[in-house]
Amino acid sequence: MKLQFIVSKVLLVLLAVFVGFFAQTAVFSHFALAGVLPNVLVTVTSMLGFMRGRKAGALCGFACGLLCDLFSGDLFGTYAMIFVLVGYLNGLFKKLYFGDNIRLPLMMVALSDLVYGGMVYFSRFLFRSRMDTGYYFLNVCVPEMVYTVLVAILLYFPMYKLDQLLVTIDKRSVRHSA
Amino acid sequence: MDRRGGPKVPSRFVLLLLLIFCVMLLFFSYATGFSGGPLKLAADYVFVPMQRGMAGVGNRIYEAMREGRTKRELAIENESLKRRVDELEKRLTSIELQEGELNELRKLYKLDQRYSKYKTVGAYVISRSASNWFNTFTIDKGSVDGIQVDMNVIAGSGLVGIVTEVGRHYAVVRSIIDDTSNVSAMVLSTKDYCIVGGNLKRMSESSMIDFSSLEDASDKVEEGDRLVTSNISDKYLQGLLIGYISNVSEEKGAKKKKGSVTPVVDFKHLSEVLVIKELKNPAELQKKQQGGKAKTDKSKETGGGKQ
Incomplete structure (x- = not known):
């Protein structure tokens, strides 16, 4: 694949990440x-x-x-690892996804958020002898999951468009190399 | 990508590479205190200006929502406020009489607000931490404005937290209600030391923070006593108000006490803070001390550095 296509894809994804990060830290913090x-x-x-x-x-x-690590002030790399795992695990379910139904994406997001919460708890809380797993699950993970799913409904369509855009770029690059 | 004849990298290798890279980052950060390096530049020139803008917009929306109240509501509020003013004016006169007396007592008690003499710099909170697990936030002043790691942050009358990371135009602050925060404190009236540690569970249940290891042999500490940062603290300047003790109980096994504190700062609506431009221990002094320091209670304290 030509470099220009790779670069444009990477830039598009980074843009999505930027917007997501801003939304999370600067906008939604007013709508907690x-x-x-x-x-x-x-x-x-x-x-x-x-x-x-x-x-x-x-x-x-x-x-x-990396973005989360940069603004978290904890050991650098913790969040990077958690997010890499979340992204990879979601990738395993690519075969189930056809883009015609919003139920699967929402379920995946919900599960991902729970897994994310579990990993944060495991890496940053359990080792400091905060043993009350049930409490943290019910009072931090689950509320966050519910709100995240609500937001995911709004985010699904922009993300769907982004995916379409990336597919278009792929197709164009095939034509280009053919 | 195989259809296109390009080199195909299996996803598993990508995952493995990234994970190895993450582990290396973790070790590197643990060993050297690395916290972003070149990425901080990106933060300075891309994120922070935009966050600043976003925070402004967010604040404006919030303000607009608050302003959007009906006239009727305002009239009712005005009425009740007027009544309140009358009431308070009456009280004021009696308080003015007592003030002279209070000043005398204050002198005796040496209760003067120590931190009025510290040099501070004001900063706006431009973003909150991206997770529900931690209580950190970003402010819009950085090393250019003279901010350094471990500087104390206050708001109004009380301690907010400590600077844990500094970029050129931003700094990350960990508040004292964060689950990983520990502050060496003392009870103002009895000068007994204790450790104040944030606790996510206590915070979300009752908006309080925990204190522990309080040595109070004479049973004098009671509800309503003021807790301030202690003189033996490594990172926190002495005498910053943390909050008021709201309950005390015996610690299991040890002859010590624990309980909870109501912080004086409203952490939910924090938008402006003051950073004290003074470090408790200048860097060299700190290193020397760490060399031969005996393990005391204060060694539990978590400052701005990595843990």
């Missing part, structure tokens, strides 16, 4: 429901994962994770 914020970056990573496959998911996750 009962102190809970939706996780836009997990939504973007998860959707890109099952729309485009394992590789795209992992790479997009890596970008999202």
Whole structure:
């Protein structure tokens, strides 16, 4: 594939990540429901994962994770790892996705957010002997998951368009190389 | 990509490579305190200006929502406020009489607000942490404005947190209600030391933070006592108000006490903060101390650095 196509694809994905990050940190922070914020970056990573496959998911996750690391002040690389795994795991379900039904994407986003929550808990809380897993699951993970799914409904169509755009670029590059 | 005849990299390798890279980053960051390096430049010139803008827009929307109240509501509120003013004016006169007395007592008690003399710089909160697990936020001042890691951050009358990361035009602050935060504190009236540690569970249940390891042999500490940062703290300047003790109980096994504190700062609606441009220990001094320091309670304290 020609470099220009790769670059344009990467730029498009990065744009989605940027917008997601801004939405999460600067916009939704004013619309927190009962102190809970939706996780836009997990939504973007998860959707890109099952729309485009394992590789795209992992790479997009890596970008999202680095961003979170940059503004988190904890060990650098924790979020990158979590997001890479989330993106890759979503990529495994690419075969189930046809783009005609919003139920699967929402389920995937919900699951991804729970997995994300579990990994954050495991890496940053459990090791500091915060043992009350049930409490954290019910009071942090689940509310976040519900709000994230609500936001994912809004985000699905832009992400669907993005996927279409990436497919178009792929097709054009095939024609170009043929 | 195989259809197109380009080189095909299996997804599994990509995953493996990325994970190895992440693990390397983790070790590197643990060993050297690396926190972004060149990526910080991107943050400075791309993210922070945009976040600043976004925060402005967000604030404006929030303000607009608040302004969008009906006239009727305002009239009712005005009425009740007028009544309140009358009431308060009455109280004011009696308080003015007491003020002289209070000043005398204050002098005796040495309760003067220590931090009025610190040099501070004001900053706006431009973004919140991207997760529900942590309580960090980004402010719009960075190393260019003289901000350094471990500088204390206050708002109004109380301690907000500590700077954990600094870029050229931004800084990340970890608030004292964050689950990973630990502050060495003391009870103002009895000068007993304790550790104040944020706790996500306590915070979401009752908007309070925990304190523990309080040595109070004479049983004098009670509800309503003020907790301030202690003089033995490594990272926090002495005498910054943290909050008021709301309950005290015995710690299991040890002859110590624990309980919870109501912080004085409203962490939910934080938009402007003050950064104190003074470090508790200048860097060299700190290194020397760490060399031969005995393990005391304050070694539990978490400052701005990596843990």
